[in-house]
């Protein structure tokens with residue numbers, strides 16, 4: 643069983659450890675950086691100061707053990723849209739349904755509580771698992787940003803996916 647709860651200060655050591663994991667970061671659009679704990683503390687403080695336009699949740703199991711993060715950023719109340727980000731950190735926790743659960747729970751929050759009508763995301767062309775997971779919960783691919791991301795010494799394509807409120811079929 644998985645749960646979402648708002649990101650807490652006590653999660654920062656786990657997050658910092660995983661943000662320094664090159665294998666995990668390879669799968670994300672963000673570049674790998676060496677990040678010390680103070681940087682993540684500042685990132686957390688910045689989140690607390692900007693909660694009205696961002697939702698950051700920790701994905702935990704029934705023992706409150708850290709599994710990953712799922713977030714909505716850039717919440718735009720005029721256009722009723724936001725961007726979704728997710729990472730299930732340890733590969734032993736991947737492929738067990740945590741991603742599907744967390745994305746569905748965050749979409750439910752976005753559409754039913756925050757009055758969003760569109761959620762979008764970007765994903766590396768090479769990240770087939772993430773693309774399959776997004777399609778499973780109802781996202782559609784909208785386009786390709788050619789050579790939009792510099793990863794491991796080369797420019798790679800990035801796909802844009804989105805889901806509209808009326809397409810969301812809650813499966814949790």
Ligand SMILES: CC(C)(COP(=O)(O)OP(=O)(O)OC[C@H]1O[C@@H](n2cnc3c(N)ncnc32)[C@H](O)[C@@H]1OP(=O)(O)O)[C@@H](O)C(=O)NCCC(=O)NCCS
Nearest residue numbers: 669728729730736737738739740741742765771772774775
């Ligand atoms: C991508 C990610 C969120 C998926 O979550 P997950 O918990 O691993 O995936 P789930 O177990 O919920 O599986 C959902 C679907 O993904 C697909 N999938 C899962 N593992 C897969 C694999 N190894 N290869 C291809 N597709 C796979 C399947 O379609 C699966 O549905 P099914 O179980 O009905 O067949 C997660 O693996 C992750 O965070 N990975 C590392 C970081 C990352 O890639 N983040 C996304 C950046 S855009």
